[in-house]
Amino acid sequence: MKRSLKVLVVAIAAVSAGAWWYLDSKQAQRDGAVDLDHLQAPVSVRYDERGVPHIQAQNEADMYRALGYVHAQDRLFQMEMMRRLARGELAAVLGPKLVDTDRLFRTLGIRAHADAYAAKMDANSAPSQALAAYLDGINQYQTRHPAPLEFDILGIPKRPFTTADTLSVAGYMAYSFAAAFRTEPVLTYVRDELGADYLKAFDLAWHPEGVLKPSLAANDWSDLNRIARLSQQALEDAGLPQFEGSNAWAVSGSRTTSGKPLLAGDPHIRFAAPAVWYEAQLAYPGFELYGHHQALNPVASLGHNRDFGWSITMFQNDDLDLIAEKLNPDNPNQVWYQGQWVELQSRAEQIEVKGGEPVSLTLRRSPHGPIINDALGATAGKTPIAMWWAFLETENPILDAFYQLNRADSLSKARAAAEKIQAPGLNVVWANTKGDIGWWAAAQLPLRPAGVNPNFILDGSSSEADKPGFVPFSANPQEENPxxxxxxxxxxxxxxxxxxxxxxxxxxxxxxxxxxxxxxxxRVKWDLNNSQALQLDNGSGYGPRLLKSLLPLLQTDISAEEQVLLKQLANWNGDHTLNGVAPTLFNQLVYQLTDAAMRDELGDSFFDNLLATRVLDVALPRLAADADSPWWDNRNTPAKEDRASIVKAAWQASLAHLRSTAGNDPAKWQWSTLHTLTHEHPLGKQQPLDKLFNVGAFAAPGGHETPNNLSHRVGPAPWSVVYGPSTRRLIDFAQPTQALGINPVGQSGVLFDAHYRDQAKAYMRGEYVPQHFSAEDVAANTRHTLTLNPGPAH
Known part of the structure; x- marks a missing residue:
């Protein structure tokens, strides 16, 4: 027995040692020295207490090559998944369940567009050379080090990262902005199948006279619904960042305590592990920047230095039109365009499938753009639906734009950089130490024929889908030093x-x-302290505004318990605090009201798509205030319901659901118990991997469209936070080297790294951490130093 126990102990020790060695080999190296080919001089990388690298190089190419190397150490798997999603290559590592997602992204044309754009880029331009050096750093890291743990689990082969990969990821980011893709099918269905009276709730400029309705059959409506759902599902299932909204503001020195401008920004992006942003301080003689980088992008999307800084928000302009084409009855490969039948272009692609046979695709394109219902394969309906998308139809030198923005120390330089951002539309909010503040709505805005409403699917056989040109940038919304x-x-x-x-x-x-x-x-002078409070504001006027029309309808025939609950709602100021019950009642009522009023007209599929759109938020207060809206009648009953009966039914359904979900005691229906945030890793959707890779759950304050926009989808309790502030940044340009920020999870994407989740709890508590910038501050907070030396190839 003793001998057997000794053998068992030795075996366990050997296995443990092997496991420790295996996992340790996956960790980032932050101390010592590493040879890196193509460097011209040594590069110092000092890591602070959060694992943020502070890179000091002697020239620009070395700086970007070092950034690529250290970025890959922490985020290689994120880079791999981002390029695979954007290029329609997930099924090759995740299997047949991702074929539909891959087919969608191939159909969008992102992959083909990126390949063509990469081929025509000027390789000698400064932005191109910066990207080449950065990608070289990534590829050198990947070649020389063991693959990340996720690569081993999924069987992902290593392959070099390319310029086309970076451009493809930019396309994915632009696509995640494209609300039209998920909204226009629903609105067109309401217009054409339900009618103008139903459309009034959405506050759209709808003019029945002169509106051209494309001829759509029942299977075409099914196509549109499936495409909208597939679009939304692809973003949800990817477990990768998706842009949703943002806050940013700049305050001039006349309104601050310090007398210098103050910049605040918190882009709202889908939460994930790892987080979207990779922080890094970059410097070489004549240049320095503290930046927030996206995967596979050498230039910072957010940044600041001693002289200037900027943040971005989504413009939300509609830069994507869906267009129903008219097929030639005698030739299914022709559509009617500008008075004649023209041939559809086509190309063949193949999706590799792990554990299955490759899937062959034939992807078509009309003069308006890709035929998106090709994403449905053989089950697609007869009417081709084309997609005109500014991302595919403009020059869009977005890499050049942000390369210049990273160096824009004056209003004129920032304006010139913003002008190069053509798609997706972004608001650039900028400030500097000289006292300037500015905002540019950056996008190339298409001109559309008079009277055309792009909220709806357009008729490709007419001129309404034409784009005669673009609005000059000078006409875009913008302000400088208001x-x-x-x-x-x-x-x-x-x-x-x-x-x-x-x-x-x-x-x-x-x-x-x-x-x-x-x-x-x-009366208020702004500083870093009260700016924190504003970023963390958990309130909104939306709730009281919507309830104003509903509460009077609920005052009769109610129990004493209901009277207490209604009083809480009546006295509620819209704050979504952790201990509040009113936000729970309100958000459950919003869902039940929407369900009771709209599901019967739309059907389950279109209704579910509507819940994921922004137009619903606008529609509900209008609907609640309109007692005569046809939405109130339930088509599934012989009686004709009115607003009061539907609102009361929604209220009772809300209470019943909360009792079944959270118990019979309303005091326990607190927001903290039902509104939570979990940072999901792409592998965290599978048990038991979720216990390893996911971070959370955390009780989450804030809510949908509060400044602290920890937002969930409209639905029944409990609510999972989907997106929110991807970072919170505050820079007072009296002391720009003492900026504040926070990462929602951690700097590293490597499991078991000390920085994998080390900021998650502080983020939920609303804390901020310093973004070290000055040489003295960086030195005082350096925990590790890695030196990158020129390798033998030098």
Whole structure:
């Protein structure tokens, strides 16, 4: 027995030692020295207490090559998954269940567009050379080191990263902005199948006279619904960052305590592990920047230095049109375009499938753009639906734009950089130490024929789908040093001085209004402390605004318990605090009201798609205030219901659901128990891997469209937070080297790394951490130093 126990102990020790060695081999090296080919001089990489690298190089190429190397150490698997999603290559490592997602992204044309764009780029331009050096750093790391743990689990082969991969990821990011893809099918269905009276709730400029309705059959409606759902599902299932909204504001020195401008920004992006942003301080003689980088991108999307800084929000302009083409009855490969039958272009592609046979695709394109119902394969209906998308139809030198923005120390340079951002549309909010603040709605806005409403699917056989040109950048919404002393950008509909109309799927105005009301108070001098409180504001006027029309309908024939609950709602100021019961009641009621009023008309599939759109947020207060809306009648019953009966039914359904979900005691229906955030890793969707890779769950304050926009999808309790502030940044340009920020999870994407989840709890508590910048500050907070030396190839 003793001998057997000794053998067992030795075996366990050997296995443990092997496991430790295996996992340790996957960790980032942050101390010592490493040879890196193609460097011209040694590069110092000092890591601070959060694992943020501070890179000091002697020239630009060495700096970007070092960035690629250290970025890959921490985020190689994220880079791999991002390029595979964007290029339609997930099924090769995840199996047949990802074929539909791959087919969708191949159909969008991102892969083909990126390959063509990469081939025509000027390899000698500074941005191209920066990208080449960065990718070389990534590839050298990948070649020389063991593959990440996830590569081993999924059987992912190593292969070099390319310029086309970076451009493909940019396409994925742009696509995640494209709300039209998921909204236009629903709105067109409401218009054409339900009618104008139903459309009134959505506050769209709809003019029945002169509106051209494409001829769509029942299977075509099914196509559109499936495409919208596939689009949404692809983003949800990827477990990768998706842009949703954002806050940013700049306050001039006349309104700050320090007398210098203050910049605040918190882009709202789908939460994931690892987080979207990779922080790094970059420097070589004549250049320095503290930046936030996306996977496979050498230039910072957010950044600041001693002289200037910027943040971004989504413009929300509609840069994507869906177009129903008219097929030639005698030739299914021709569509009617500008008075004649023209041939559809086609190309063949193949999707590799892990554990299965390859899937062959034939992808078609009309003069308007890719035929997106090719994403449905052989089950697609007869009407080709084309997609005109600015990302595919403009020059869009976005790498050049951000390369210049990383160096823009004046208003004129920042404006020139913003002008190069053509798709997706972004608001660039900028400030500098000289006292300037600025905002540019950056996008190449298409001109559309008069009277065309791009909220709906357009008729490709007419001229309404034509794009005669683009609006000049000077006519875009923008401000520089406004007299009121501040700028707010929160995804609301902008009002350009030029007076042009800019169609878009804008967010509720309530979040922007709340920020504006506070910033407009000229009694307040802004600093880093009260700016934190504003970023962490958990309130919104939306709830009380919607409830104003509903609460009077619920005051009769109710129990004493219901009276208490309704009183809480009546006295609620819209704050989504952790200990509140009112936000729980409100958010459950929002879902039940939407379900009771709209599901019967739309059917389950279109209804589920509607829940994922921004137009629903705008529609509900209008619907609640309209007692005569046809939405109130339930088509599934012989009686004709009215607003009061539907609202009461929704209220009772809300209470019943909360009792079944959270117990019979309403005091326990607190927001903290039902509104939680889990950072999901792509492998965390499978048990028991979720216990290893996911981070959370955490009780989450804030809510849908509050400034602290920890937002969930409209649905029944409990609610999982989907997106929110991907970082919170504050820079006072009196002391720009003492900026504050936070990462929602951690800097590293390597499991068991000390920085894999080390900021997650602080983020939920609303804490901020310093972004070390000055040489003295970096030295005082350096925990590890890695030296990259020129390798033998030098």
């Amino acid at each position: 007299s009121r002393g501040y700028i707010v950008s929160a995804n609301h509909q902008p009002v350009p001085a030029s007076g042009i109309e800019i169609p878009g799927y804008y967010n509720l105005p309530d979040r922007a209004q709340r920020l504006d009301q506070r910033l407009a108070d000229d």
